[in-house]
Amino acid sequence: MHHSKDHDQDDENLVSKSQLKREAEAQQELGRTLVDLSVGKLEKMPIDDELLDAIQLAQRIRNKREGFRRQLQHIGKMMRHRDTAPIAQALSELENTHDEQNALFHQLEKYRDTILAEGDGAIQEFLHDYPQADRQKLRQLYRQAQKQQQQGKPPAAARELFKYLREVATV
Structure with missing residues (x-):
């Protein structure tokens, strides 16, 4: 026993x-x-x-x-x-911020693709979600992107459009 x-x-x-x-x-x-x-x-x-x-x-x-x-x-x-709890917490917050930025980035890519495909309707939709955006600038970038695509030029305006959408969304 x-x-x-x-x-x-x-x-x-x-x-x-x-x-x-x-x-x-x-x-x-x-x-x-x-x-x-x-x-x-x-x-x-x-x-x-x-x-x-x-x-x-x-x-x-x-x-x-x-x-x-x-x-x-x-x-x-x-x-x-x-005490590693504060370090683990800080790392977790850093990771979450990165995930949120990735999600926003993908959402903005979808907006750009939709605007390039549909034009004014999609621009209106973006303005609904981000009223601070400049409608004229969005239309101008859309038209430039269409022109560049038709002429077989590099998509500079499409890239510029994405940059602008990101600026507006991350203010």
């Missing part, structure tokens, strides 16, 4: 060891995500100078395989001694 109790104790230790390992791997992964960020995005992260220095070093030695691997492990260890 006594032996069984020891066995239960071992199971608990195994669970907590594997749990610790999973947590350590999650911290390591979080560190790796930070290392992959651009300078601008990294500046927005709520991290201390010591961790920032370690991340920047990893970015500098990225092409030195063994040193980079060790530096990532070091960052992972550093992460274990920090």
